[in-house]
Structure formats: structure tokens, C-alpha cells
Amino acid sequence: MDIDWAALGQVFGVSLVMTVGLVGVFTLGIVGTRTSSKAGDSGPALLGRVGAYASFALCAAAVVYGIYIIAA
């Protein structure tokens, strides 16, 4: 019996961290655009919008990395 427990554990850990991380970051991005569009162009709203775009950029990078993994 040759079960690669280490690989299974890795898959579990990576899946958990990446899923929760990406979903969390994306959700922050959505909430960020939401609050900034409501509040207009004042200081904190601008900050929220920049943060939101940064979140989406991070998610886009993750998608690109995903494509890279599939193609590699």
C-alpha cells in the first residue's frame, strides 16, 4: 500500500488556505466598491476603492497563475 499522505495533506492545506484567502479577498473587493460608490469621492471612500481594485488585481493574478499551472 503506497498512500502519499504528505501529498494529500498538502492538497488539503493549500486548498483550504487558497480558497478561503481568495474568497475573502474577493469579498472585501466587492464590499469595497460597494461602500465607495455609496459615499462619493471623499477620503475613506477613495481608500476603499483603491483597496477594492487591489483585491481584484490579486484575484486576477491567482487566475493567471491557475492558467499557468494548467498549461505547464
Add this chain to the structure above:
Amino acid sequence: MENITLLIGIVIVTALVFDFTNGFHDTANAMATTISTGALKPKTAVAMSAVLNLIGAFISVEVAATISKGLINEDSGIDPAVVLAGLVGAIIWNLLTWLAGLPSSSSHALMGGLIGATIASVGIGAVSMSAVVSKVLLPALAAPLVAGIAAMLATKLTYRITRKTEERDVAKGYRAGQIASAALVSLAHGTNDAQKTMGVITLALISGGLLGADADPPMWVIASAGIAIALGTYLGGWRIIRTMGKGLTDIRPAQGFAAQTSSAVTILASSHLGFALSTTQVCSGSIMGSGLGRKGGTVRWNTAGRMLAAWGLTLPAAGLVAAGAALLTAQGDWGVIVVTVLTVVISAAIWLASRKEPVDHTNVNDVEPVAPDTPAQLGVPPQPAVVAGVGTGTADAEAESSGPSAAAPLSSSAS
């Protein structure tokens, strides 16, 4: 190439048919939640998935024969007749589970078919039982747990972050995110599953002496496998899409996004880190996880139980059909022809049975189609825990019954 025998020709066609069933069986993995939350219209979703399947089949040319190499010892005399029998077992199991609307792993069906055919023709010694446990049984338990826990925690997190926000305000964003993660699942599916068919065809060509022992799949094999899986995906296994999108749990956009992201990440992590997990089982697990993650969300364990039973049966059932087919194909050309004719007849019978209660892009979501952007869709209250049942309109009554009732022919024919 000049002397393709009858047998090799039939094996190639059958492999492409399997590839096609693989496509329509697994459309649900990428697109079920995308369709049920209204992120994409049903037809748009399957078209996008099909295109990405096709692209996926071409972007990776890593040798595709892992499915046959690990499990079955090739030195012990695998011949095209055995491969044919294995494919027949996998196709018939795929069609039966499709009729019942149950997601089950096409890869496991193929492995089960090849194992059954090998046992019938060569004997039990040619199959590595520890490989069966480590490559099929354990992953089947691990996949839904890994993806499910990730999706559950991610769903909880989304509801925590957005607890001060109206659900309809963020739904649009989640739907957009869902499309991206569904695209990744489709791409990965094209790469993985089309390669399995390429591997099988290549194996048949090698075993028939038409290709050298370590040959890579020829271009026509890659192209035809990619096209077959894309066509199957475009056709759409609507029955299975309905079960996964509506039957297991009620999915709202935030859950759909969490589930889909968990699926994409888990599939990529498993293929990248070298612990292969079944796409179907990963996706089913993440959908159930997202159902458990929302407060007030319920998983229909009845449907989930039938699905788990189908997973357990996949290997032995496909193996049994394949073993029977292998005994026939071993008789020579007439046996091969009998198996081919029987496969066509059985497939046609299953298709006819499906026409009694058709499920297609028009009724896949059970409820009247709602335009993706209308907020009204979010106002739909949580549905009662009736299996696959929604039944809000008159037209739904007939469409709805196909899910649960179609399980009857499955259980009787499989036992």
C-alpha cells in the same frame, strides 16, 4: 497507419464516444452553480465551457497515458479487445448515471471498466489492488471532504464580511467571480479528461503495433479527443446540472462563488501536487460544503446519499459490464461486433428512456427562467427540503419528477 484493423478502428470510435459522454457528464462540474445562480444563461454557460474544454485539450501535451499505466500492468498482455470492453463498461455506466441525474466520476468509470475487463481476460493478478485503494477509494473519500471543508469555511467568511451589506448588492460581484472560477474548472477539465481519452487511443494504437511503445499521442488523436469532449460539453448533461445546481442544496451567488472557487483551487492543487482527485467528487463536495456554510442552508442528504451510493457502485458496476464485454470481445471479430451492436442498442434505450422526462436548458433550473440581473431572483425564499423539488409553477411539475424518479431504473439495473 495503413493497416488499422476493424478492432482498432472500433476502439478509437468507442474511445471518442466515451470522451463525448465524459464531456456531457461533467459539464455540471464547471457550470452547475453558474447556471443555478443565474451568473450565466444555460446555453451561454455550456458554450463557454465547451470552448474552454477544447482549448484545454490543446494547451498541455504532457503524456496522457497515466490512467492505464498506474493501475494495470501492461506487460501482462493488454490488447485492444480489453480496452474496448473497458470503454463499453464506462460508457454504459456514464449513461445510466446521467439518466438518474447523478454526478459520478467518469475517470473512475473508465478505471473500473479497464480493471473489470482486465480481470475477465487476464485474471485478477494483472490488477494492482493497492493501486485501486490508493488511487480510487481513498481519493473518493478525501475529495469531497477537502473541497467541502474549504467551501464551507469560505462561505461562512463571505457571509461574515458582508453581514452589514444587502445580499442583492453584492450578488452581481459574486456572479462575475463565479464565471472566472468556472472557466478555470472547464479549462482544467479539458486538459485532464481529454488527455485520458488520448491516452486510451494511444494505448490501443501501441498495443496494436501501430505506434512505438513510448510514442506521444499523434496530432489527430489530440484534435479528435478535444472536439469530442467539447461537443459533449456543449450538449450539456442537463439532468446532472440540475442535481448539482439545485438538487443538493439551494445555492445563492455568494455560495456559488465559494463553491466554484474551492473546486477550482482543489482541482489545481491536486493535479499540481500529485494527489489526483476526481473533479466530480471535488465539485459535489464543495457544493455541499457551501450549503452547510450558510446559516439556514441545508444539504439534501437524500440526494447526497444517492450520489455517494453511485460513487461506490461506479467501479464495480463499470467493471462488471466491462468484464462481460471482455468475455465477448475475446471471441474474435464476431464478439467485437456483438459488443458494438449491444452498446449501441443499450445506449439508444437509455436515451429513449430519458426522452420520457426530458431535462434541457429550458427547464434545468426548475423555476421559470429569470433574467440574470433581476433582483427578483434573490427574493426567492429558501426552498423546502424536498428532493430536487421546487415546484412553483405549473410547468415545473412534470419537469421536476425526472430527478428523483429516474433513480429507480438505476438501482434496479445496477443491483
